[in-house]
Amino acid sequence: MLAFRTRWLRAFCVLAVTLVSDLVQARDWEPGFRDLAGWGRDMHLRPIALGEELLLTNRWTRMRFRKDSDRMTFNEVEFRLSDRIPVEGSRFRVSQRDIDSLLAPLLAPPKRTSQTIRRIAINAGHGGRDPGNMEGRRMEKTYTLDLAIDLARHLKSAGFQVVFIRSSDRFIALPDRAAAANRADADLYVSLHFNGFDGPGNDAVQGLETYCLTPAGAPSSNDSQRRGRMAGFDANRFDRENITLAHLVHRAILDQTPLADRGVRRARFMELTLLRMPGLLIEGGYMTHPGDTRLMDSRKSRDQLAAAIADGILRHKKLVERGTPE
Ligand SMILES: [Zn+2]
Structure with missing residues (x-):
């Protein structure tokens, strides 16, 4: 962009x-990725697969992710992810870095x-x-x-x-x-x-x-x-x-x-x-x-x-x- x-x-x-x-030496920062639906379940969010999209929802929260996209929405507000959402077969994945620095603080503010x-x-x-x-x-x-x-x-x-x-x-x-x-x-x-x-x-x-x-x-x-x-x-x-x-x-x-x-x-x-x-x-x-x-x-x-x-x-x-x- x-x-x-x-x-x-x-x-x-x-x-x-x-x-x-x-000032800073380059380092290997490749993050680990994990299963997005599984993370959602751990957070008491229900995963709903909609073709190219995955929703994670409960009574208060609605997160929407799109295959290969670096955009997600949290309660209809748009956020940019640090890492695009890869999809392997039907499994959406998300970087641990995005969990730690974006998704987790949105769900549970510090x-x-x-x-x-x-x-x-x-x-x-x-x-x-x-x-x-x-x-x-x-x-x-x-x-x-x-x-x-x-x-x-x-x-x-x-x-x-x-x-x-x-x-x-x-x-x-x-x-x-x-x-x-x-x-x-x-x-x-x-x-x-x-x-x-x-x-x-x-x-x-x-x-x-x-x-x-x-x-x-x-x-x-x-x-x-x-x-x-x-x-x-x-x-x-x-x-x-x-x-x-x-x-x-x-x-x-x-x-x-x-x-x-x-x-x-x-x-x-x-x-x-x-x-x-x-x-x-x-x-x-x-x-x-x-x-x-x-x-x-x-x-x-x-x-x-x-x-x-x-x-x-x-x-x-x-x-x-x-x-x-x-
Ligand atoms: Zn300016």
């Missing part, structure tokens, strides 16, 4: 890949045992001499800052403290953005972006993408060559909480805005690799799509998006803090 990347995000990824391949979630770092993507995506005179850096300000208001009224990585039109290097969140001792990091697609048929590509850090050894979702199977970062210790956060924020946005679902995805964006807290990056629609653009240009729709993000963060806090001593 490299063709779907924005120019700037592609640049981030190249930087991140360069950094990592310089619980924090200490620190509560109080302080949220908000990164308005780009700024200053880096405009991000540009469509005519419209610049991504302006939309991200407007959204950041709306998001801060909603988070504060939900009782959170807010740390702005930038609150004006200025350039900050990516490593400095993560460093600022780390210095501020933030409990979560939210990076705001808007996408663009510069290929043929660009006005047909639309919707929401939510990213969290790629698990160690897995290829990133947009790595169509699936080459980037690299070792992990310190920030990978938050993998399980990252996917819970990404899931709840993504779901809240789909529930509360007209944005289409382009999936919860994984990427090694540099800012995410350097965090000392769980984090995510939201691509809140395509600046190259007329419908998405109308939403970005409407104050009301932007506020709706900000409210949904804040709501997802609040749901995440409630879910992972259950059992946390005050």
